[in-house]
Structure formats: structure tokens, C-alpha cells
Amino acid sequence: MIDRARLERRMGELARIGGTGTSVTRLGLSSEEQRARDLVGGWLAARGARVHRDPAANLWARFEPPGAGGQSLPIVVGSHLDSVPEGGRFDGALGVLCAVEAVESLLDAKSELRRPIEVVAWADEEGARFGVGLFGSTAAFGRLAANVAERHDRAGTSIADALRALGEHGDPALARRGPKEFVAYCELHIEQGPRLDQAGLALGVVDAIVGIYHARVTVRGRADHAGATVMTARADALAAAAEIVLEVERIARSRADAVGTVGEIAVRPGAKNVVPGECVFSLDLRTAHGLDSLVHDTLAAVERVTHARGVSASIDELARVSATTLDERIRGVLKRAAKSVGVDAPELTSGAGHDAQNPALAGVPTGMLFVRSTGGSHTPREFASIDDAAVGAEALAIALRELAS
């Protein structure tokens, strides 16, 4: 049985690390993230886990089954402990808290398990500081890009420096574990959209994670005096970018499950009386079906708009991750577990990226459980009730017991 009081008390304890009362700022590879790892590692060590931190700063805690004759390959369960700047208490953190609570409830109940269970807290999922999302899980599954440890934050500190400041050697690639070392991976996470809340349901089971394309687009026109340059003589970089922003929106809207977002934009020189000569903006495209075609159509629109306006554009592709379908058997286990705690959990596609993509792409049978959030995510308004959290932890415990038996 889930110990609601223990779960609720720990939610509060964890939220104080990097918390300001209204929001949480616990960036990946920061000392706040490390304090959160120390707190969680302490709870798990106290229950007998072997706890260690790997070279990518992921926290691992392994519980061996009591009987010596069990299988040695573990079931892994976890999420991440970092947040975006001015984020909330639940994104990532709830998944770790519920994994800890689920495992403790199995220990409390002296459940007979044949396989080890490992709890993992992935480092730097958000990538808010260094721009490398899913950092820890990408390292653990050997999928890091070359030289990624040399990437810098705005203060000039590299990922390698940040790891060394935590006491590691600075080479996160050493965190690699083979996918054959795991039987299954499960992750609980708040839903980052409103569907469960709208449906009045506490839990959902993720069927797939969307593919994501990230790029930086630079439009180059010509800076001119805003008063003395007639409209027909301009090469306005912002006007071209504005047309592209609307094309990104139109193309995403024209597809059933796609989203397209321009979330950052800047112009140069950036004065009210100067026609913008340059405009740089971000491009975030996501879909569970046909990412390449969505990217192709959007980049064709960039080309069309800039050509028609006599300006130029360059595209700096930052990431392109295919859509990931999660394991059908694990999905079934999670649906039955939800059912047994009274929730007829719908299957949902995740529009956000998750650490679960990495084991799934590496071939580890992987499943994800969503818990209702009534205030979105990446904001202090994100909120999962203790009732929903407890139901989620209980379903997770039931699923782990089935998988580890």
C-alpha cells in the first residue's frame, strides 16, 4: 500500500530544493540538482539499495530481490530531478517520488520479486542550461553526440566543467550501459497538456512520443532608416520572419497531430526607427507521424517566403528525433495496473520529449504512465494532487510487481 503521508511529505521536502515558494529552479548539473539527488539517494540507501552516481551524474539505486536465485537483469523505473528556470514542483520530480514510493511500498509489503529493481534519476532532462535535453538518459544509452561535453552555458562553463564540479571526470560518455542490461523501463510523469484534466481521469498510458525537430533560423535582409526608406525599397528581415511564423502555424494546423512553434525571436539592430536587417528565431516542430514531411513542408515555406521577398535564410538544425512507439506489452501491463486502482486509463501520445525515448530507441521494452496536471507544465502553475500522485504510485507499484515477478 502507498504511504500517502510519506509521499506528500517528500514532495514538500524535494520542492524546497531550488524552490522560492511559488516556483522551482533546479537546473540540470547544478548544485541544486545534486542536493535533490543526495536527498533521494539517502531515502533509497536507508531502504537497503546500493546507490551510486554515474559519470553523466545520473543517480542509480539498485534493490536486489531477497532470494539469491533470482534473475540478475533489472527492471528500471525513474524520471528526472531537474526543472526549467521558474518551473514547477512536479515535472520530473513526481516521477522520481512515485518510483521511490512504489518500490518502498513493495518492500513494505514484502512482495516476492524475482528480478532486481533499479530506481534512476536522470540528470539534466530539460537541457535548460546547456541546450542538450535528455542529457543523462542519452548518455546512459550511448546516444550522445560527439563533443557534447564541450558545450557551454551562457557563463562559459562547459558540461565537462559542470560534471567535474560535481566530482566526476567530465566524460559523460562513460555513463553508457548496454540496452541488454535492462529487462524493462517504466516512467511516470505529469501529463504536459490538458487531456486527462478535461477527461476527468487521473492516469493515462503513453502509446508514443512525438518526433521533434529543433532549428534556429536566421533571416538576413537589409537594415535601413525607417523614415527615409520607402516601402517598396525594403528588405525587411522581420516582415519575412512574420510571414514564416504564420506559415509554421498554418502548416502545423493543416495536419491532424502536428504542432509548430516559434518561441524565441530577436532582430538586429533592434531599434524602433530602423528596418530590421536580421531576424533570428527558433523553430520547434513535432508530430507522431511524418516528422520529415512536416519539416520538409516548413522549410519549403521558409524558402518560398524569403525568395519572394528578396531576403535570404539559413537553417541551423539543432535536433531531429524520430517519433517513438512505446512497448505494447508494457502498455498492457500499465493499463491493467491503472484499471486495478480504478482508472480506465486512455492511451495518449506525448507531445513532449521524455527520457523514456532513449531506452525505447535502444530497444529496451519501455512504458510511460501520465498523471493528470491541472496547470500544464514548465510553469509554477503545474499541479498534480496528492490523490492523483498516490493513485499513480500505486499503479506503478502494481506494474513493477508484475514485471519483476
Added chain:
Amino acid sequence: MIDRARLERRMGELARIGGTGTSVTRLGLSSEEQRARDLVGGWLAARGARVHRDPAANLWARFEPPGAGGQSLPIVVGSHLDSVPEGGRFDGALGVLCAVEAVESLLDAKSELRRPIEVVAWADEEGARFGVGLFGSTAAFGRLAANVAERHDRAGTSIADALRALGEHGDPALARRGPKEFVAYCELHIEQGPRLDQAGLALGVVDAIVGIYHARVTVRGRADHAGATVMTARADALAAAAEIVLEVERIARSRADAVGTVGEIAVRPGAKNVVPGECVFSLDLRTAHGLDSLVHDTLAAVERVTHARGVSASIDELARVSATTLDERIRGVLKRAAKSVGVDAPELTSGAGHDAQNPALAGVPTGMLFVRSTGGSHTPREFASIDDAAVGAEALAIALRELAS
């Protein structure tokens, strides 16, 4: 006679203040602008002027005529010393340099004058930092809006703070001088468009200055997760702003002599994976005919776009200055002066705002001389040759001699 070597040497000296070799960044009310004032004030003091800085940080340098029996009301000649970010060496600066050179050439020639001449370097003409263009001349003619000194730059520094950092009391309204204190005002400035260059002429005489409307528009939507929020559930502040940018362009294009520009834009929270919840941008509208109707149509488009998208907008009007016709007699003086240096100067309407608007609107007889620029303005490419600058300074000297006699 104009001392070309002296003029050219001083052009180089002034350009080094805030200069990077390729561009000049000498923002209004900055320490760079103050260094430029110190340099110019030093030249003028060395020739016997009484030099002082007023509470709006305008630099004044007064030359009394040698005979004690002359009239006491002065002719004023000048321009500004600040630049836009990454601007050029000539916008504003050339007008001050030529005013200094014109006065020095009259002193060199021991010209007999009946009236004092005052050289003025207006502070913060561009308004690049605080969003208040024509700042110093507006203060001097008592036309500042209430509470303008409380306006902040992006770092939270107010105009009053910036003035106090220069050693003033922080109340620019104290810079007011009555329009009856001046007999005439003349300003030389590079043309900020291509007409003189296209006509192959060094000088033009300004007949009118367009009306200008400046505002800051804030669009408020809702920040949401870029992956988990479907397109139909968004209130994207940037997408609404993009539509407005294109409406500003369309409306200006539909009128014969209008221009409309969005030169600054910023979004919040400003992360690639967050739908923009807020977008702030500048609006610059200009026309010599029907400014109010141009403003009305544009603001109606803001209302239409935001209403249709379920977002809101607020408009912070920063300036609305009617079109200004310059003084017919002074225009005649300037045309004759240009003729006597060999240029048949055409009359041109200025699409840019100028400090000259303020004395003109206050009833001071006002004239402006344009010098050819071969690379536009508000860019490092702006360029007036030393030949053209010398011809301009000479014409200005001839005009001043006539006006002060």
C-alpha cells in the same frame, strides 16, 4: 573659408567615441554621448564660446558678436551627437561638426555679425535606449510628456537616473527655453534616403518633415508547452504579432507616401519549447499627409487581429508629432547659400524626424540643409564624403552670416 583638414580630422576624432572601426554605438544619455559633448564643447570653448550643458543634457555654446551694441537674441545651429546601436559616423554627428566648422570659419574670417550664434548638440535624438526620440530638443521647447523622466531602459535605469549619472538633477523639463529667445534655427543633416545621391547633388533644402507616430504594443496571449498544447488551444502572442507586422506593412504600402516599421520585438518567456505568452514590439508610422488616419487604420488592424485570435493588446503611445512645414524665408536663405557654393539644391520632404521639428512647431523660423549620403543612414554604411561635408559647411556658414547680420 572652410578648413577641410580641420573638419576631416574632427570627423575622425568624433567617430572614435563609441566606434568599433566599422560602426558607431553612441547611445543618447550614455557616457559615450557625454564624451562626444566634452570633445565638441572643448573645441568651442577654445574659440571663446560660453559653453554649458542644460538639465536635459543638451550642449550649448554661445558666441557673442564682437561689437557690444548688437542684438542679443541668437541664431541657433546644431544637430545631435548620439547614434542608434551599430549606426554610422554621420547621422547627427555631421550636423554638429559642420555647425562648429561654419561658426569657426566665420570667426576665422572675422565676419561682422550683429547677432549671437549658439551651437547646440541635442541630447538623445534617436531615442534608442529609452524610446523617446528628439528627447533634448523636445525638452528645450517645453514639449516633453508628463513623467517622461521615469521611463526605463531594459536594465531598469530611468531617464532621470541617466541624467543624474551625468551630474544633472534628473528633471529634463528644466531645460525649457522660450521660443521667443531664438531668432532662427538651422540644422544640417545627412539625407537619410537616396534622392540626392540619385540626382547627383551634394545638397538639398528640406521643405517639410513627415508626421511621426511611435508606440509600443504589448500583445498578451498565454504561455503553453510547445509540445503538449494542440494548435487549436493556443493563444500565441507572437503569431498575433506576426499578423500585425504584416498588416503594418500592407497599410503603409497602400498609401502613397506612408511608411510603417516594426523595428524591435521581444517575446516572453522566450524559450524554444514554450508558446509565447507575451510579445512586445515597436510601431513607427510616418507620413507627410494624414498621420491620424494612418494611425487609426493601423490600430484598427491591431484590434481586429487580436480580437480574432482571442488575445489582448495594449498600446503605449510614445510620440505623435504632426507633419511640419519649414520656414519659407529660411528655406530661401539656404537655397541661395547652396547656389553660391555651386549647388542647385532641390526641395525635399524629410521622411525622418529631426530635432528641427521642435523649434518649428514652437514657432521659431527653422530651416534644414540635407547633405548627400551614399549609404542610407542608421547603418555603418552611411557615408558623406569630405567634399560634400565641406560644401555643406560652407553653405551653412553663408546662411548663418546672412541670418546673423
